[in-house]
Amino acid sequence: MLERKRLYPTLWFALSVVALGVTSVAMVVFNHSGMVARLTYAELLIVWAGLLLVYFIVERPFIGSLPKTVGSWTKRWLTTTNHKDIGLLYIVTSLFFAFVGGALAELMRTQLMVPDNKFLTPIAYNQAVTIHGLVMVLWFLSPLAFGFANYIVPLQIRAKDLAFPRLNALSYWLYLASGVAAALAFFLPGGNLNGGWTFYAPLSSSQFMPGPGPTLGLMGALMLIASVTISTVNFLVTIVWLRAPEITWAKLPMFSWFILITVIQMLLAFPALFGAMLMLAVDRIAGTLYFTSVSGGAALLWDNMFWFFGHPEVYIVLLPALGVLAEVVPVFSGSTLYGRRSVLIAVFALALPLGMLVWGHHMYMTTIPDVEKEVFEFGTDAISIPFIVTIFAVIRTLGGGRVRLSTPMLFALGAISVFILGGITGLFLAAPVLDAAYRGSYFVVAHFHYIMAGTTMFGLFSALYYWFPRMTGRMYDEALGKAHFALTFVALNITYFPMFIVGEMPRRIFTYNVESWGLPNFVATIGAYVLGLVQVLLVYNLVKSSVRGPRAPADPWGAGTPEWSAEEPTTVVLGVGSNPIHKSSPTTPTEGGRVAQVERYPPSLVVLEHVSIRPVTLSVGVLLSLLGLALLDYDRFGLPFVALGVATVVYALLGWVLDPSGEGEADRLVGAWPFDRISKIKLGVWAFLLSEIILFGGVLTADAYVRMSDPSVWPAPGTLHPISLGAISTFILLSSSPAAYMALSSIRRGSVRGMVGWLSVALALGAAFDSIEFYEWGQLFSKGLMPWTNNALSAYYFTVGLHATHVLIGLIIMGYLITRGLSGGITQRNHEAVEAFGIFWSFVDAVWVFIFAFFFLL
Amino acid sequence: MATLPPTVLNWQSVFNMYLVLGVSGAIFAYGLMFFYILNGRRKSSTGGMGVRGGGRGNLLTLIVVTGIVIAAFIAGVEGNSFMWNSPQNLPTLTITVHAYQWGWNFTYPNGYTSTDTLTVPANTTVILNVTSEDVFHDLGIPMFDVKADAIPGQWDALWFVATQTGIYPYAIRCYELCGVGHAYMTANLTVLTPSEFSFWYAHHGST
Structure with a gap:
C-alpha cells in the first residue's frame, strides 16, 4: 500500500505512460495516412509527454540525491501566491514571449529582406505576422507591465499583498497556459491564426480559415482575457482598498496611479473583445453566424467590436510605460513631476472618455457614415492633447534639478524621443483624407512600432533597470546597461524608420516585386537582426547581475517613494503539499520538519502567506478543455480532452473553495472615497459586474446590429415559441432574486437555517428557469431550427446560451453556499459571500429582462 | 497635361500643413528636451530635491495645443469633403x-x-x-x-x-x-x- 503522499504522483505517472503508449499504438495500428490525422496524433503525444515531463520535474525519481531545496524551489514557484513571486514570474515569462514574438519577427524580416524572396510560404508568413502581433501586444508588453505592477504597486501603497492573492496566482497561470495554447496551435491542422492580429471577419471564419489550429489560437486569446479580467478586478480593489492610511490619493506614487487608470480602461475595453472572440469561437465550433453572415453585416460588426477594444488597448499597453516615465524622470532629474495633478487630470481624460471615442479611426475607409468618421477624427485629434500635455510635463520635469544619465533615465529619455515621432505621425493618421494613403500600409506599421516597440518597450526596460536593485538586492552592470540602450536605440530606428520611407507598401504582404522597396526593406531587416541580437546584452546583464552583482543599497537612486523603504523578512517559508499552509513562525517547522527554510534567496523573496497549487491545476484544466473543444472542430477526438479538462477544472475548483483561504481577514478601513462603506469583496464583485455589463451590452448591441442589417428573417413575436412560456420563465427567474435577498436578510439576522432555506428556493427557481430554456431549445431542435439556420436563431442561441451559462454558474455558487452554510461556514458576522452572490444574481436576473424583451417581445 | 491629379493635390495640401505643424512641434519638443538635459547636466548635485509646480505651465500647453489641434482638424475636414465629393464639372x-x-x-x-x-x-x-x-x-x-x-x-x-x-x-x-x-x-x-x-x-x- 502506497502511502497517500506517493499515490497521486504515481497515478499521474502511470496514467501518462499508459496514455502515451495507447496513443502510440493507436497511431501505428490505425495507420492514419492523412496529414490531419497524423498531426492530431502528434499533438496528443506532445500533450501526454508534457504530462509525463511534469512528473519528472516535480518528483525527480532518479535523482533523489539532489538537495531538497531544489524540490522546494519547484514547488515554491508552482504554488506561490506572493505578489513579488508572481511579479517575477510575469516578468520572466513575458520576456520569454518577447523572444517568441521577436523570433517570428526575424522570420518575417528575413522573408522581406529582398524582393521575390522564397524563405517563407505565404501561409507561414501570415501565421508569423498574426502571432507576432498578438504575442507582442498581449503576451509581452502588457504582462511585463503587470509584472512590475504586481511587484511594485503593493509596496508603493504599503499593502501586504494584492487584494486576492490566490486569484492573482490564477491570473498568472492562466496567462502562461493561454500562451501555451497559442503556441500549440502552430502544430494543429490548419496551423495557427493567420488573418493578422485583428483577424477581420469573415476571413477568420471556418470557411476561410478552417481547422482546429486557428480555433485553439482563439481559445488561447480568450483564456488570456479571462486572466486579464481577474487581474483587472484585483488591481482595482487593491489600489482602492489596501492603501495604508498614510498613502492618501495625493501621496499615491505615479506608477500606481497610472496602473489604476490602466485597469479602469481595461475593465471597459477587454469585455468587448471577449464578447467578440466568444462569438467567433462559437461560430467556429457550434456554427452560429455572427461573423460569417454577409446579410447580417458580419465584416463591420467585427470591425466595430474589435476596435472598440483595439484602440483603447493601445493606451492600455502604453499607460504603464508612461507611468514609469512619470516615476523615473523626476528621480533622475532631482525634482518632482512637473504639474503632477494636471498630468493626472490629463491622463484620466485620455483614458475616459477620450480613449473610448477613437476606435472608428480604424474604419475611415469603410462604409460607415462620413459624419461618424469626422466625429472619430475629432476624438483622435482631441486625444493628442492630453498626451502632449503629459509628455511636455515630463520634459519640463527635466529642468527641475541635476540630471543623472543612468540606464533607467537613458531608456526613459529614449522613450520620450521616439514617442515624439510616433505621436506626431499618429496625428497624420487621424485625418481620413491622409488615411486614404496610409490605411493598411507600412506607414501605419512604422507609426505603431514607434509607439509600441519604441515608447512602451523603452519605458518598460527603464522600469526593468530602475527596479532591478529592488527586486534582486543587487546592482546591474551600468556599462552594459548603457551599451544596451545605445545599441537598442540605434537599431530600433534603423528597423522602423525605413518603414516610413516605403510608406505605400501594403502591410502583411509576404513578398513584393517593386525594386525601389528593396533597399528600405533590406535596411530594416539588418536593423531587426541587430535589434534582436543586442537583447543578449540585456539577458546577460540581468542573469549575471542577479547572481554576482554588487549588493545594492536600500534606495540606490534616492527616490524616496514607498517601495524602496518597505521592510521585509529574509526567510522563505514553504509548505509541502497541496493545501495552503498558513504562515507560521520561520523558526518552528510544521509537519515534522517538512517545511524548508530557503535562506539563499535574496531578501526580495519573502514569507508566503499561504501557498496553493489550485491556480496551476485549474489553468491546466482549462487549457485541456479548450484544446479538446478546438479538436472537436475536426474530430470526436476532442471529447476525451474535454472530459479530462473539465474533470481537472472541477477538481481544482472543489479544492479551491474547500481550502482555507486566509483571505477572509478583516479589511483595513481607510478613507477610500468614494468607497467608504463598501467591502473588499463587494467592490471586486461590482468591478467584475461592470465588465459583465460591457460584455452583455456588447452582445446585445451586436444582436441589434445583426437584426437591423437583416430584419427579414427575424420572426414575429410569439412565432418562435409561445410568449406565455417565456413570461413564465421570466417570472420564475425574477422571483428568485427576492429569495436570494431573503437569504441575505436571514443571515444578517443570524438565521443560518433561514438562509439555507431561502437559498434552496432560489436554487430551485434558477434550475427551473434553465430547464425551461433548454426545453425550448429542444423544441427548436426538433423542428430543425438550428443555430446556423438564420441570423435570428444564431443570435438567439448564442445570447440565451451565454445567459443560461451565467445562471448555471449562479446555481453552482448557490450549491456551494448551501454546503458552506450547513457546515457552519457562514455566520451572521461572516456572510460576505452571500451578499456578493446576491449582487451577481440580481445582475443575472436583470440582464434577462433585456434578453427577454429583445427576443420574445420585440 | 503634367498637372497632378486633384486627389493628390488635395492630399498634399493637407499633408503639407500637418508636416509643418508636426516638424515644428517635434523641433520644439526635442529642443526643449536637449536644452533641459544639457542644462541639467551642468547643475551641481548639492542642490537637493527641487520641487516643481507646473499646473499653469500645463494649462498653457493645453491651450496652445488645443489651438493647433483645432487648426489641424479644420484642415482635415476640408480635405475630407473634397475627397468624399466627386467633381461635377468633368465627364x-x-x-x-x-x-x-x-x-x-x-x-x-x-x-x-x-x-x-x-x-x-x-x-x-x-x-x-x-x-x-x-x-x-x-x-x-x-x-x-x-x-x-x-x-x-x-x-x-x-x-x-x-x-x-x-x-x-x-x-x-x-x-x-x-x-x-x-x-x-x-x-x-x-x-x-x-x-x-x-x-x-x-x-x-x-x-
Missing part, C-alpha cells in the same frame, strides 16, 4: 469592382469585364464602386492617394481623375490581409486619352 465614368480571393473584377457600364487591368480615360472623373465576394479587401491606388474597403455585402466608393496617360503596372493593390494570395492581389492601370479610350471602349463592349 464621369462609373466602374463596378468586385474583389475576390485574390483579384479584382472591373465591370464597365457596357458589361465589359477585366480582371488584370483597369483602363480609364484621362481627365475624366472615374468612380469605382467597390464590394467583395468573399472576405474583407481594400482597394488602393497609391498614385492617386485613394482607397476604399471592399466589404462583403456593402458598397464602398472612391473617385479619382487621372491626368497623365500611360501604363502603370501594379498600380492597384490590396491593402487588407485577405489570405495567402494577399501579396499577389494587384492590378495594372492604363490611362488613355479620352479619344483613345472611346475607341478602346467601343471595341471592348458587351457585344
